[in-house]
Amino acid sequence: MGELYNIAAGSSDVNRGHLREAYYNDGAVIVRDLLPLSMIESVARLIVSLLKLVDETLWEACPADLTKHPVKAASWMLVEAERRNPGSQATIYDAIAHAPLMHKLAACDELAGVIHSILSPQIMIHPRLIVLMSMPKETWHLARWHQDFYYNEGPESTCTVYAPLQYTDIRNGGLIVARKSHNRGLLVHESHDLDVPTKWNTISPSAVAKFDHPTQIVMNPGDVLFMHSLTPHTAQVNETEDVRFTINLRYRDMRDEKFRNNNWRIGDTSEARQALARGNPRKGRYNEAGS
Numbered sequence: 001m002g003e004l005y006n007i008a009a010g011s012s013d014v015n016r017g018h019l020r021e022a023y024y025n026d027g028a029v030i031v032r033d034l035l036p037l038s039m040i041e042s043v044a045r046l047i048v049s050l051l052k053l054v055d056e057t058l059w060e061a062c063p064a065d066l067t068k069h070p071v072k073a074a075s076w077m078l079v080e081a082e083r084r085n086p087g088s089q090a091t092i093y094d095a096i097a098h099a100p101l102m103h104k105l106a107a108c109d110e111l112a113g114v115i116h117s118i119l120s121p122q123i124m125i126h127p128r129l130i131v132l133m134s135m136p137k138e139t140w141h142l143a144r145w146h147q148d149f150y151y152n153e154g155p156e157s158t159c160t161v162y163a164p165l166q167y168t169d170i171r172n173g174g175l176i177v178a179r180k181s182h183n184r185g186l187l188v189h190e191s192h193d194l195d196v197p198t199k200w201n202t203i204s205p206s207a208v209a210k211f212d213h214p215t216q217i218v219m220n221p222g223d224v225l226f227m228h229s230l231t232p233h234t235a236q237v238n239e240t241e242d243v244r245f246t247i248n249l250r251y252r253d254m255r256d257e258k259f260r261n262n263n264w265r266i267g268d269t270s271e272a273r274q275a276l277a278r279g280n281p282r283k284g285r286y287n288e289a290g291s
């Protein structure tokens with residue numbers, strides 16, 4: 001499967017052209033240990049605090065050994081909240097997207113430094129400030145093979161940030177990224193009958209079979225993946241008992257010529273957005289967003 005170009009946060013390559021070059025060559029790069037763990041934990045503590053607001057008895061019910069670990073506590077409480085009251089995941093997901101902490105995080109120096117090297121000194125932060133919350137064994141909301149461009153439009157160079165709150169690999173459904181396939185341009189996205197049903201419009205299995213460098217990501221908290229908006233990628237089923245949490249942000253280059261000429265407005269994404277709003281015929285509300 002190969003590996004993504006990845007470098008340590010302190011490396012001088014971060015500030016030189018290498019990172020940018022790797023981003024445009026491979027369509028994705030990982031910077032290791034970029035975000036301080038205190039920042040990761042503060043996102044988990046935010047999830048815990050919102051869950052307490054939704055149902056204060058969740059914290060009292062949380063096993064004592066987990067309460068010392070904000071990510072584990074957030075996972076346990078979210079699974080329990082969803083069990084007690086289906087739809088709780090959607091409530092928390094939506095609330096986080098507007099939290100001041102997420103604004104602070106999206107604008108932090110660690111991310112901005114890399115984004116400026118990859119894009120330009122003038123960037124826009126996409127208004128969706130997401131923490132992905134992939135529930136154990138969940139499939140309907142699973143982001144199967146797609147390109148973020150299809151769901152978000154904007155400049156093609158738009159950079160997705162993917163920063164897990166805990167160790168992430170195949171077992172908890174971490175991404176497979178089709179390295180170098182961003183060069184194929186925008187691929188057709190449609191509703192497909194896949195092994196597990198999903199609301200997402202996806203790239204056809206026959207097109208996926210042609211990707212030369214599908215690469216499984218393996219990341220620790222603090223590591224950050226930077227991904228081009230045309231890079232095909234897929235999440236996988238979370239086979240663990242814990243929720244997989246991932247900070248998920250997007251940055252647009254204001255200097256992109258087409259984007260600037262369009263007064264920094266984006267094209268029509270209604271078809272894609274309608275797909276994401278599809279309710280699971282078998283279940284209640286979860287979250288409508290994604291990508």
Ligand SMILES: O=C(O)CCC(=O)C(=O)O
Nearest residue numbers: 132134143148235290291
């Ligand atoms: O669930 C995930 O980790 C992937 C989500 C994703 O690919 C997306 O939101 O574009």
